[in-house]
Amino acid sequence: xxxxxPLLEGLAIAVAPLNxxxxxxxxxxxxxxxxxxxxxxxxxxxILIPVTFATGIPPESALILLVGIYYGSQYxxxxxxxxxxxxxxxxxxxxxxxxxxxxxxxxxxxALAMSAIxxxxxxxxxxxxxxxxxxxxxxxxxxxxxxxxxxxxxxxFSALSSFSGGSLVRGxxxxxxxxxxxxxxxxxxxxxxxxxxxxxxxxxxxxxxxxTIGLFAVxxxxxxxxxxxGGQSVSASFGRVMITFRELADSSWTLIRASSLGFLVGVxxxxxxxxxxxxxxxxxxxxxxxxxxxxxxxxxxxxxPEAANNASVSGAMIPLLxxxxxxxxxxxxxxxxxxxxxxxxxxxxxxxxxxxxxxLAASMFVGNAFLLxxxxxxxxxxxRVLRLPRWFLIPGVAAIAFVAVYAVNRxxxxxxxxxxxxxVGYLMRKxxxxxxxxxxxxxxxxxxxxxxxxxxxxxxxxxxxxFDSPVAIxxxxxxxxxxxxxxxLNRWSKHNSPDESVVPTGSSDGNAA
Amino acid sequence: MRSARxxxxxxxxxxxxxxxxASTFEVSFMADPIGPxxxxxxxxAMLLMAGFILMLRPKTNVVxxxxxxxxxxxxxxxxxxxxxxxxxxxxxxxxxxxxxxxLSHLYGAPLRRGLxxxxxxxxxxxxxxxxMLALPLPIGSVWLR
Numbered sequence: 001x002x003x004x005x006p007l008l009e010g011l012a013i014a015v016a017p018l019n020x021x022x023x024x025x026x027x028x029x030x031x032x033x034x035x036x037x038x039x040x041x042x043x044x045x046x047i048l049i050p051v052t053f054a055t056g057i058p059p060e061s062a063l064i065l066l067v068g069i070y071y072g073s074q075y076x077x078x079x080x081x082x083x084x085x086x087x088x089x090x091x092x093x094x095x096x097x098x099x100x101x102x103x104x105x106x107x108x109x110x111a112l113a114m115s116a117i118x119x120x121x122x123x124x125x126x127x128x129x130x131x132x133x134x135x136x137x138x139x140x141x142x143x144x145x146x147x148x149x150x151x152x153x154x155x156x157f158s159a160l161s162s163f164s165g166g167s168l169v170r171g172x173x174x175x176x177x178x179x180x181x182x183x184x185x186x187x188x189x190x191x192x193x194x195x196x197x198x199x200x201x202x203x204x205x206x207x208x209x210x211x212t213i214g215l216f217a218v219x220x221x222x223x224x225x226x227x228x229x230g231g232q233s234v235s236a237s238f239g240r241v242m243i244t245f246r247e248l249a250d251s252s253w254t255l256i257r258a259s260s261l262g263f264l265v266g267v268x269x270x271x272x273x274x275x276x277x278x279x280x281x282x283x284x285x286x287x288x289x290x291x292x293x294x295x296x297x298x299x300x301x302x303x304x305p306e307a308a309n310n311a312s313v314s315g316a317m318i319p320l321l322x323x324x325x326x327x328x329x330x331x332x333x334x335x336x337x338x339x340x341x342x343x344x345x346x347x348x349x350x351x352x353x354x355x356x357x358x359x360l361a362a363s364m365f366v367g368n369a370f371l372l373x374x375x376x377x378x379x380x381x382x383x384r385v386l387r388l389p390r391w392f393l394i395p396g397v398a399a400i401a402f403v404a405v406y407a408v409n410r411x412x413x414x415x416x417x418x419x420x421x422x423x424v425g426y427l428m429r430k431x432x433x434x435x436x437x438x439x440x441x442x443x444x445x446x447x448x449x450x451x452x453x454x455x456x457x458x459x460x461x462x463x464x465x466x467f468d469s470p471v472a473i474x475x476x477x478x479x480x481x482x483x484x485x486x487x488x489l490n491r492w493s494k495h496n497s498p499d500e501s502v503v504p505t506g507s508s509d510g511n512a513a
Numbered sequence: 514m515r516s517a518r519x520x521x522x523x524x525x526x527x528x529x530x531x532x533x534x535a536s537t538f539e540v541s542f543m544a545d546p547i548g549p550x551x552x553x554x555x556x557x558a559m560l561l562m563a564g565f566i567l568m569l570r571p572k573t574n575v576v577x578x579x580x581x582x583x584x585x586x587x588x589x590x591x592x593x594x595x596x597x598x599x600x601x602x603x604x605x606x607x608x609x610x611x612x613x614x615x616l617s618h619l620y621g622a623p624l625r626r627g628l629x630x631x632x633x634x635x636x637x638x639x640x641x642x643x644x645m646l647a648l649p650l651p652i653g654s655v656w657l658r
Contacts, residue, residue: 051646167572180531183549183556225582394616396634398593403642433520453547
């Protein structure tokens, strides 16, 4: 029981009135932004960082809110997927195959119920795994020196570059752009200005909130102009949001397998919810064989991706919290939030700031319970939001984005930068460049540079120090392997199946996963 | 094809500029052996490499929008650029109302309904952020005179 006592202390934090209110707001906002195509969790989190900062709430409360949006969105993304065949985020793309087929067969209700239950199981299982593995990871990572950190960050960058878009070249270009933005401002060690274009506003560097809101939210405002016709018509009847005990029992092993897989994939950098849901779906499809109706309305085809993409969230929290190295766009924004609140995540976080870690973990249990309640009986309320016309929704998001960007420095210059990055983001999306690596580069770049320079200072300029320890060598090999993976996988899939209907290309929204 | 090639040229130009600028970072006292040039040089190499590959193998399925949408895009960017100009002069409520009305019109809203929705939204945002969260937003210099 001794192992549980910090979790109970965390629970005391999580059920404080302010934090209960925040976790509830977080999961509601998360469900809504996950559900609305085009508005992902990354927008919502980036927008809320300056707002929460300005209200002066304690860091653990802010984190409870922001992470609530992250996993809440993984519940919400299946609603529009199942009812409209429009994935709310890229990690729900596979859910559309069977989810929408069920809706057309008049079984939208059971599909929604299965998705909520699967999300809940995936969420709960993976938080248990998080609570168990995060301290172990911390104990192991405590021996990491600057060289190991540098190699780990290179691995994070190479994995995200390979897996976040279709093409490795575009991923590398996006990472390069992000790292370049990271160097803007006064160099902390030599105090010379870099790439400031003579603007004093840039001496402090590019604010990641401004860049992220520009790249994601503003570019979305521009991107959606092409399909600006009205709101969506949601098929009015989806029946009762219920499944039978039999249907749940049939899916129980699917849920457990998909949750484990989702968690493991979530831990890996670059992968995230999109790849987790894709792998879980294809695994279950293969295991079911001819007994399943995968692709034409099998409840397990909804259960597996939804359990997996929810489980991947807690998985992704492990490298973020215990190493301080995020592996996706959304977790990069969360790292930026933590740093803004004066918290440096890493192996010492759990020991030195137990309130942050255990409070967050406990709040995730609470939040998942709320989400199950919200998504089973109250799903009809959320569906109403889908009926709001786009002409109101998108400009409304833009207005909230203005407030957030202005709140960062109270400067009009930031609003101009935001628009500039909105245009850049629009062009990048159009040309199929992934956006998540830009954000990861911007947030992680300064840390990577610091670790590299520290490692070199310790070794007196000897580059061999970067390849000195077994851990570092392993991480370098993983980085190389992740760069080679897309090429190898492409060959392999072309060889094996001529059918390329489902490929986990994290399109513009994949960045949010 | 052509779009990807142009993107490649852009990346090469940016990469070259980043690398050139990095060569001007002269530090008299080096606090560490590699100095402030190292990361920018890596960035320049990455951008140049990606740019050259895109120029040589410009694979893309990009479909650019038609003229009507392009006009809308220009309108939206102008509205977004108008906002920082207007904000300190007209204040948050009026500037937001104008820009949101413009954007909603581009999204196909009837002008009057768009204006009404934008007015309500701006006032609600003002009340929420300024009154409830005490987040300062500009009142507008015109109204203070």
